[in-house]
Amino acid sequence: MGEVKVMKSLKNIYQKYLGVGFFLGFFLVLLTYFTLSEQFAIRAPNAVSESLPNAVLEASPVNPVAKQEEKSPPKLEDKRKTKDTTEKVDPVKEESTPSTNQEQVKANERPPVSDSTPSTIKEEDFKAFETLNPVHEAKEICDTQSPNSDTCDIYGDVRTHGVSSSILLVPQNPMRNPEPHEWKIRPYSRKYMEGIKKVNIKQLGSPEQASPCTIKNNMPALVFALGGITGNYWHDHTDILVPLYLASRKFDGEVQFLVTNIQGWYIGKYNKVFQKLSRYDIIDFDKDDQVRCYPHVRVGIKMHKEFSIIPSLSPEGYSMVNFTKFMRSINGLPRDAPISLRDNPGARPRLMIISRRHPRKIVNLQDVIQLGERLGFEVVIGDPPFNVNVGEFAKEVNTADVLMGVHGAGLTNCIYLPTNAVFIQIVPYGNIEEMCKIDFGDPAEDMKLKYIEYRITVEESTLLEMLGKDHPVIKDPASIHGWEKVAEYYLGKQDVRIDVNRFAPVLSKAMEYLRE
Numbered sequence: 466m467g468e469v470k471v472m473k474s475l476k477n478i479y480q481k482y483l484g485v486g487f488f489l490g491f492f493l494v495l496l497t498y499f500t501l502s503e504q505f506a507i508r509a510p511n512a513v514s515e516s517l518p519n520a521v522l523e524a525s526p527v528n529p530v531a532k533q534e535e536k537s538p539p540k541l542e543d544k545r546k547t548k549d550t551t552e553k554v555d556p557v558k559e560e561s562t563p564s565t566n567q568e569q570v571k572a573n574e575r576p577p578v579s580d581s582t583p584s585t586i587k588e589e590d591f592k593a594f595e596t597l598n599p600v601h602e603a604k605e606i607c608d609t610q611s612p613n614s615d616t617c618d619i620y621g622d623v624r625t626h627g628v629s630s631s632i633l634l635v636p637q638n639p640m641r642n643p644e645p646h647e648w649k650i651r652p653y654s655r656k657y658m659e660g661i662k663k664v665n666i667k668q669l670g671s672p673e674q675a676s677p678c679t680i681k682n683n684m685p686a687l688v689f690a691l692g693g694i695t696g697n698y699w700h701d702h703t704d705i706l707v708p709l710y711l712a713s714r715k716f717d718g719e720v721q722f723l724v725t726n727i728q729g730w731y732i733g734k735y736n737k738v739f740q741k742l743s744r745y746d747i748i749d750f751d752k753d754d755q756v757r758c759y760p761h762v763r764v765g766i767k768m769h770k771e772f773s774i775i776p777s778l779s780p781e782g783y784s785m786v787n788f789t790k791f792m793r794s795i796n797g798l799p800r801d802a803p804i805s806l807r808d809n810p811g812a813r814p815r816l817m818i819i820s821r822r823h824p825r826k827i828v829n830l831q832d833v834i835q836l837g838e839r840l841g842f843e844v845v846i847g848d849p850p851f852n853v854n855v856g857e858f859a860k861e862v863n864t865a866d867v868l869m870g871v872h873g874a875g876l877t878n879c880i881y882l883p884t885n886a887v888f889i890q891i892v893p894y895g896n897i898e899e900m901c902k903i904d905f906g907d908p909a910e911d912m913k914l915k916y917i918e919y920r921i922t923v924e925e926s927t928l929l930e931m932l933g934k935d936h937p938v939i940k941d942p943a944s945i946h947g948w949e950k951v952a953e954y955y956l957g958k959q960d961v962r963i964d965v966n967r968f969a970p971v972l973s974k975a976m977e978y979l980r981e
């Protein structure tokens with residue numbers, strides 16, 4: 466009955482593997498049928514004329530895959546005799562034609578159910594999984610070329626074993642993988658970060674090598690590391706929260722986090738973010754001796770650039786505006802836009818000054834407050850100590866229309882500002898404009914904040930009185946090289962005395978933005 470279809474489907478699916486040898490082998494099989502089946506003899510000419518010319522044109526050297534396929538039909542027969550539970554699992558079943566060979570071909574494409582592990586996956590689960598991941602043949606997509614982060618996406622029958630830092634891809638039964646590959650990925654967003662253990666991703670040579678699943682899952686998993694240089698509020702976001710959002714938001718909670726180098730304080734501090742990104746238990750991967758099976762495991766989280774997102778690198782098109790909106794929404798922050806002075810001409814917009822203690826303190830804070838009030842702002846001081854509840858401080862920031870502060874991690878709170886609010890970074894003296902722009906200026910623009918930079922002159926810096934005008938740190942900042950020196954002097958010893966006459970136009974500009 467279905468001979469023509471058989472030829473077609475084989476042609477379509479194995480076109481690139483069709484070799485001369487395969488063709489000859491197949492022809493032998495045809496001949497056998499020819500002599501055995503009269504019915505077939507009537508239809509055979511159609512089949513041959515339809516498929517042979519293409520097959521010959523696209524013939525490539527004989528390869529093992531084609532040979533294997535040649536031999537597989539008998540296996541299929543065996544399998545079908547014993548196959549009753551697996552049939553339920555087959556997502557292709559519904560739309561499949563009655564052709565046995567076609568079914569067999571497609572059966573090889575579906576996520577395999579290993580012989581050693583009786584399937585508990587129900588058809589509905591597969592459908593749910595398919596909608597999440599249309600690609601479910603066994604494969605890895607690894608990116609080790611990006612400048613910041615290494616990542617691998619592994620699809621198929623993927624098994625994790627935390628204590629051995631292993632992610633194993635099981636070949637689809639009965640396939641063999643004669644040259645299994647292996648990758649080692651440091652699942653932190655900065656791939657050169659020391660002290661972060663690498664995860665081994667391995668293809669297995671054959672299904673028999675796989676340990677049986679102790680836990681079967683239908684959702685994907687994401688493996689990533691905490692620690693690194695987190696603990697600094699800006700790095701908490703740059704190194705983890707933004708990359709984690711990029712990697713997991715698309716799953717809408719249907720993803721399990723396998724965390725290596727787990728840090729309880731971090732998960733506690735950002736528990737709202739974790740709860741929103743994943744509905745499942747967070748697994749302490751270093752201590753996990755379960756064999757967890759997933760249809761898809763992502764290893765590593767990607768940093769596009771410092772404290773920001775490059776939408777063209779995000780398959781979902783996420784931007785920093787999406788991220789800040791997400792962060793506001795999980796903290797229940799109501800304001801998505803600053804006050805409009807056009808609609809509320811008499812209103813006093815709120816200016817929040819993030820205040821630091823030494824270093825990088827504004828020593829004449831009172832002058833700046835007075836200036837702000839004179840120019841028509843309601844001025845509030847934000848002073849977030851390390852252990853402040855993130856949500857509480859976020860609420861205060863969200864009430865501001867203008868946020869200002871000297872370069873430092875506290876400015877990371879700009880993510881809680883309404884989109885289009887004004888953000889003023891005070892850049893300390895010392896040839897560090899570029900760094901300040903990368904850390905906050907560019908990200909602020911990506912968040913669609915109105916960004917203004919105010920550069921501290923040597924006269925406004927307390928380093929002048931501390932070191933004298935002839936010190937190289939004062940006279941020639943360009944000669945001060947290396948992060949350590951920069952950190953020691955310009956970030957570590959400097960306070961600022963803002964020249965209010967020079968600063969007034971900056972606040973006026975902020976007011977102007979709110980009038981737009």
Ligand SMILES: *[C@@H]1O[C@H](CO)[C@@H](O)[C@H](O)[C@H]1NC(C)=O
Pocket residue numbers: 781782783784786787
């Ligand atoms: C991201 O933001 C853009 C515009 O702000 C919006 O159109 C888009 O739907 C957002 N994407 C997601 C996934 O939220």
